[in-house]
Every structure is written in C-alpha cells, then in structure tokens.
Amino acid sequence: MTHYIGSGPYCYANSLAMMLGDAAPPPAIIEVLTGSPFGFELIGGTLPLFDPYGWDPDLGLDAALALLGAQCERTAGGTAEEAEERLRETSARGPVLVGPVDMGLLLHLPGTPSTDGGDHFVVVLEIDGGTVVFHDPHGHPYATLPVADFLAAWEAKAIGYVDAPYVMRAGFVRERQVTPKEALRRSLPDAQRWLAGRGDRPVPAGTLGGAAGVEALAAQADGGLDAGTRGFMAHFAVRVGARRLTDAAHCLELLGLSGAAAVAAGQSRLVGSLQHPLVTGEDQAVADLLRQLAPTYERLRTALTSETR
Secondary structure, three states, X not given: OOOOOOOOOOHHHHHXXXXXXXXXXXXXXXXXHOOOOOOOEEEOOOEEEOOOOOOXXXXXXXXXXXXXXXXXXXXXXXXXHHHHHHHHHHHOOOOEEEEEEEHHHOOOXXXXXXXXXXXEEEEEEEEEOOEEEEEEOOOEEEEEEEHXXXXXXXXXXXXXXXXXXXXXXXXXXXXXXXXXXXXXXHHHHHHHHHHHXXXXXXXXXXXXXXXXXXHHHHHHHHOOOOHHHHHHHHHHHHHHHXXXXXXXXXXXXXXXXXXXHHHHHHHHHHHHOOHHHHHHOOHHHHHHHHHHHOOHHHHHHHHHHHHOO
C-alpha cells in the first residue's frame, strides 16, 4: 500500500501539530487519534460526513491530546470584547489554537463571505494593533484579518456542535512522554466504540450513522443528488474522508494489524472513487460505490476486535 502524502483539509490536526511543535507526531497520526476515520454520519438525514456518529472535531482534539499525554487550557464564551481581550492576553504569551471558526467568514480566503464555509481551525500568533496574525493551515501562513472580522468568524454562529462561541486552547504541556505507536494502540478501544455506534452523543434529529447512513445516502443518489450535497461531497467530504481512511490504514499497519489495515485501505479506495462520478454527475455510480462501502464499517470493527484480543 502506497501511503498518500499531499494536501487535504486537516485543519485541526495541522493546528494541533503546530501547537505541539517539535514533539508533535505527524498530522496523519493526530487525525487518527481524534477518532475521525472510524464511522460515517448523515447529519439530520442530509449532510454526509465520513466521521463517526456523534463525533466532532472539538471532541476529537481533546481525545488526541489525552492519548498523547498532553493537556491545555480550553476557554470559551463571553462577549466579543471579552474574547478579544482574552485572545490578546493569551497570544502575547504564545500561540493559540482557535476554533471552530466559520470558514465562510474568513475574509482572507477568496470567495468569502459565504454561507457555506463550514468549521475551521487556525493558530493565532499575535494581535498587532487592530490586526490578528495567524497561521491558517488551509494554505495561508501569516494570514491577517482586522480584529472585528476575525471575531465575526470566531463567533461561529453557524457551527452547531459547540455550546459557546470563541473557543480557544492554549498553555499546551506534555505531562508524560508517549510514543506515537503507544498513543495509537491506546486509541483502538475508542475506535471500536465509534464503529459500534456510540449512543451517548447528542445529534440532530434524523441523523443516521454507519451503514444505515451510507445506505440512506445511496438512496438519495438513486433519485439524483441535490446540488448542495454534491458540492459538499466533491469539495470537502470525499477529500477528507478518503484521506482519513488511508491514514488509518497506514497507522493500523504500523501496529501490525494487517487485517484491519486492509479493510480501512479498501474503504479509502471506495471513498476516493466517489470523486469522479460526483463531479461528472453519474449518480448511479455514486450509489453503487456507497452500497459497497456500507458493510465495511462493521467489517473494520470486527477486524479490530479480532486482532486486538
């Protein structure tokens, strides 16, 4: 298996790697430690994401940090003025992981403002007078925005999975030394729980997970995907989903779990193969690929269970 190396929408994994500095494992390993590859969800019955039912990046960041033996101070809430003051004071002492922010309101990006930007994470370096200076892992080192514009994006009104605006993390410390392989091995029970379908996480009404979600999306493709779903999958969901799974396959292979690695690699190939028919409008091909994908999540859970006994 040739391991994929290249670009991809890994904003929170890249941001966390920046915060951890030289001690950080590769972003690919961080991504797997968040738990993101191990499932599928159709949020509200309409929004397809190749991540587990009930999972979100904010939860995933905390999981990855704990597995790596690290911790930080997470703060959120307050008014825009209070958030600005907090960010000014904290960034004066070092970089700050900020997010989620509304990507559609990050006005340094072409095509903004937009109502369909989605969630994003960045690393704020400083506030220089009236300007926020930050590394945007979407390809923009030392990006800048006026403070007011940055705060508008950071309020993240359209991002539903956090319970307060202005989330940031700072003061990162390593409490114990953990090797990447040790962290990955310790993450496997959570991966199995995500694949089994955790029921302890709040989700919007109508949300479907795992094979049921994939089958429901396939049924939508049978009738022709709407433009919004097609665009979201082609521009984001397939790219990040295929990469997560190929990184999961690589990590599982590092642990000697060849059976599980083979299943994840096959999943990645199926998800990646969705890109062309999505762009060309071949919805029946999309539906056929999704139906091949649906049973593989249980196969991956079974393989992990068998190989980790």
